[in-house]
Amino acid sequence: MLKPQTGPTREVVNLDGVWRFAVDDRSAQAPWTADLGGTLDVAVPASYNDQFIDPAIRNHVGWVWYQRNVDVPRSWTGGRIMVRFDAATHEGRVYVDDTFVGEHIGGYTPFEFDVTDLVERGARFRLTVGVNNELTEHTVPPGHIFELADGRRKQQYHHDFFNYAGLARSVMLLHVPDLRVTDVTVVTEVDGADGLVGVDVNTSAAGTVRLALRDESGAVVAEGEGASTQLRVPEARLWQAGAAYLYELDVVVLHPETGDVDDTYTVNVGIRTVEVRGTQFLLNGEPFYFTGFGKHEDTAVRGKGHDNAYLVHDFQLMDWVGANSFRTSHYPYAEEVLDYADRHGIIVIDETSAVGFNLGVAGGMSQRNPPPTFSPETLGDRTRETHAQHLRELIARDKNHPSVVMWCIANEPAGQEDGAREYFEPLTTLSRELDPTRPVTYTAWLGAHSGNDQIADLFDVIGINRYFGWYIDLGDLVAAEEKLRADIEGWIERYQRPVFMMEYGADTMAGLHAIDAAPWSEEYQKAYLEMHHRVFDDYPEFVGEHVWNFADFRTGAGLHRVGGNKKGIFTRDRQPKAAAHSLRERWTGLGGQKPGTAGR
Structure with missing residues (x-):
């Protein structure tokens, strides 16, 4: 889908601003047929959750309603009039006055509808948008909803970041030619x-x-x-x-x-x-080594709302620290982010929102006797069809961005389980049919290793997420290094493909210091990363290191998530921890070359 632009034949009216707002249980039976009642307003673009101090809104499960009046320019003669949404997380329904226009499922890709016959040029119409944040076994990402004894509905999901929702990206009214x-x-x-x-x-x-x-x-x-x-x-x-x-x-x-x-x-x-050739990743025919981060669209108050000031500042910090790349973990980011990466030469691994495809893990905590991840009752054909549509929309939107060099079709799926291959093989085939020019990757979780993984050979680059020294062997970096080396060597020996560490990190409280580099201290995070880098540099088949995470981010509540995930190299308000300075020392000046190979 083409990104809107203003030019000689096209016009755009930006509809960002303050909209009227209501949660479903506080609105009328059909809220789009009249002005929304109540006194709530909400900012667009931004997630709605943290804009309000009412926990019933922040943790609401289900539909919410956005509404505003829109004036159609009288000068828009001829052509077609479209209403465009850069995203509605995770499902959107659109109404013009009392008329249902259409719906879209999927929280991070754009959609638009032709409203020419429903609006009048030079007149005003009422635009109402319902947004639903529910995640089920058949959505991407998946989840499930259960009802508490007191009647409240609670959402459970298997990814380790807060389920921000709403209109987090821009809304526009477009005028385009008939022949276009x-x-x-x-x-x-x-x-x-x-x-x-x-x-x-x-x-x-x-x-x-x-x-x-x-x-x-x-x-x-x-x-x-x-x-x-x-x-x-x-x-x-x-x-x-x-x-x-x-x-x-x-x-x-x-x-x-x-x-x-x-x-x-x-x-x-x-x-x-x-190109991937043997165990190398090539950019313009030359071996390329990735340095950078997994990131999140996550800031205070805005949630996942796109913000150009944060966009510029985050890229400034990546430049300062020497990062040449990032992964859009764990969903497609706003297209403005990719435009900026195009202009500034930052490499992007573009990821679908297929996170949580592992029913043995819920937000990072292992479950007892979990159901099989891939089955008709859990993640089966229906989920795969939804996943395929997400993949189509991602590639259709981002295929022309030179910064995008790989498609990542899933984060930490249960690749060791039976049924994983049957689920993923059609998706890797689809990715290559949609775009034969870019390699395809995924990330393997800790429980999927070279000895039991059933899907790694489907991918061009083997991405691994490893937390030896944190979730395993906490505080014992000697034992962690031993396990890390054995793990990497296993992938290399079995597959003879590029291996990429797409996540490694340790939660760190900014300002906490310890002489003995105890876990959670800034000293431990620094030592943890340095151990990994010693290991990475010993393997020529190793093509990249993405620290988890660029910045601290909000998660759901949990005993191991005090105020969110603290694995950021920067705090949530973008202040550096000690590890940021050691990364800067390692990464600055590499120019895409593997550390220790310059001049070879």
Whole structure:
């Protein structure tokens, strides 16, 4: 789905701001048929949970309602009028005045509806949006709901971050032409010193497509015509980690009879290649070593609400610490994040919201006698169909971002269980059908190792999440190092593929110090990371290190989560812990090379 943009043929009215708000049990039977009652207002974009001090709203399970009046510009003659949502977590239903327009399931990808025939140009309409945060066995991520003795409904989920919900990203009213660009797919290759830019364009109706590729100075470097063509760029500037170079592709659609311009759409293009060859990950044909983090969209009050100030500051901190990459754990991030990564040369591993696919683990705590994860009664065909749709929407949205170099289709699934292969094999096949140009990965949890994992060979890069020295052998880094080496060697020996540590970390209370580097102290976090780095540097098959986590983040309540997950290198308000300085010393200046290999 194309990201909205304002241009000669398109207009956007941003609907962010303060909306009226109600939870379902405090609203009318059909709240979209009238103005929402009550005095509650809510900010958009932002999760609704922490904006209010009422715990019944913060922990509400079920539907909530957003509403505002929208004025349609009188100047919008002809064309189509669309209402667009960058996300509604986890399900959205849209109403124009009293009319149901449509719904979307999935909390982190965009959707839009044509409302041309329901609104009047130069007039006002009432826009109402229902948002549901419920997670079940068939949603992605999964969960289940049970009712307490006092009648309250409680949501249980198996991922270790708070289930923030609502309209956390922008809402827009769009005006687009009848004959318009509906999709663009860009695939880049390198041929000697030249860049090859393959372009496929879909339009709403038949028209003539013309293409012009401009460099950063605005000069046209390649032109073409047709809905499917390849442009050659002589002496191309490649998009590199830390040295982004973006071309601008102008897509113009001409009316088939008059030859007039009906639509124009612009796509940023980074010419680069990615490839897995043997045990190496290659960017533009050269071995690349990932340094960085798993992150979260998580800030105080906003929850998962997108905030451009935090976007800029977080990227400044990643640059300061020497990180060249991050993973969108554990869901697709706002597209503004990827746009920023494109412009600044930050590598992205793009992940679906398939987290919690492990019924033996609930928020990091093992359960006794858990049910099988993959079965018709738990995560079966219906869940896989939902998962596949999430994957389609992720790739359709993010396929043209040069910063995105891998698709991660699940975080910590029960890969050791029977049924895992039958579940995941169709999804890896689908990923490669949708995008044959990018490698596919996943992350293996602690209980899935090289001896029992049933799915690792389906993936191009083996991602592992390991917490030796924290959840296992707490405080004993000698024993932890021994287990870590054996684990990594097992993956390398069995699969002969790149191995990537996508999570490793230790909870750390900022300001807690200990001479003996006791767990939870800043000294222990620093020593814990340094042990891992000694191990990583001994294996040439090892291609990346992503610390868990970039910053402390909010979780559900739990005895082992005091005020949230504290594994951040930065606090939730983005102040550095001691480990941030040691990471900066290790990572700064590497330029994508593995530590200790510079000059080889």
